[in-house]
Amino acid sequence: MSLLTFERRGAIALLTLNRPEAMNALGAPGDGDAIAAACAEVNADRSIRCAILTGAGRAFSAGGDVKAMRDRAGAFSGGPVEVREGYRTNIHRLARALYGLEMPVIAAVNGAAIGLGCDVACLADIRIAADTAKFGVTFLKLGIIPGDGGAWLLPRSIGMSRASELLFTGDVVDAKTAAEWGLVSRVVPADTLMDEAWALAERIAAQPPQALRLAKTLLRQGQTASYDTIMEMSATAQAIMHMTEDHVEGVNALLEKRAPDFKGR
Structure with missing residues (x-):
């Protein structure tokens, strides 16, 4: 059984963490x-x-x-050098x-997103949550720290003060609080979560694919690069986009007052 299943619907990929018997522990x-x-x-797949x-x-x-942590098994076996390498080559990978x-x-957060799971949600660009979802970075309660890059991710999602509160207390917050803190964009009824995610994905997928990928790159680089670098x-990216057929289609569609049909060219 694949840990991360890949299902395609048109221009949208559905990626599912698929270890339900262990609450998708990673x-x-x-x-x-x-x-x-x-x-x-x-x-x-472009x-x-x-x-x-x-x-x-x-x-x-x-x-x-957590059971593997207790037993010092699997990714947590061996001495400090081995555990460090396990993080670098497996969890960080x-x-x-x-x-x-x-x-x-x-990220369509359908339930608990705790520790590494919360940080995985933060790896997404947009997060929406079921009203049954819960979030927490409970590393300190286990006597460990965020070993997965969460100390970099979480403040960029909710700011340093909220990130500090969540990490230092180990509190688990509900979906409503997560939305108030900016950890998720919206909260929806659990039974409509995937419908909402698909609808949002379809609106995004209507955009030109090359420009989408470059726009994401610019947003990501803008978190750390200087203004002049961005x-x-x-x-440079804009010059490339001006040469695409999708740019021509977008301009023509706007002038002709119709929906554009982007082809990725």
Whole structure:
């Protein structure tokens, strides 16, 4: 059974964390390779314009395998050097792969998103949550710290003060609070979550795919690059976009007062 299943509907990819019997716990040996392979397949398909990331069963992801931590097994076996390498080559590999998806990604958070699971949700560009969803970064309650890049991700999602409160207390917040804090864009009834995610993805997928990927790159780089660097990147990317057939189609569609039909050319 694949850890990250890939289903395609038109220009949209549905990616599902598929370990429901363990509430989609992540970080077992081989998880990084499995998720990296799935993400590489999605990135290679230039016709995919948007992806939805969700969890099978009742959780989005409950995070790391606490029983494996207790038993010092799997990804948590060995001494400090081995555990460090396990994080770098496995857990970091899965996080980098999801963060490296080139098209816009919507996290449809269907249930608990805890620890690593919450940080995985933060890897998406847009997050919407079922009203039954819960969020927490409970690492300190286990005597550990965010080992998956969460200390970089979370403040960029909700600001330093909220991120500090969530991390330092280990509190788990409901979907309504997550929305108030900006962790998710909206909260919807659980039974309509995927319908809402698909509808949003379809609006995104109506955009030109090359421009979508470049727009995402600029937004991501804008979090850390200087203003001057982004200005230079924007000028270069814009020059490329002006040469595309999709740009011509967009201009003509606007002038002709009709919906554009972008082909990715």
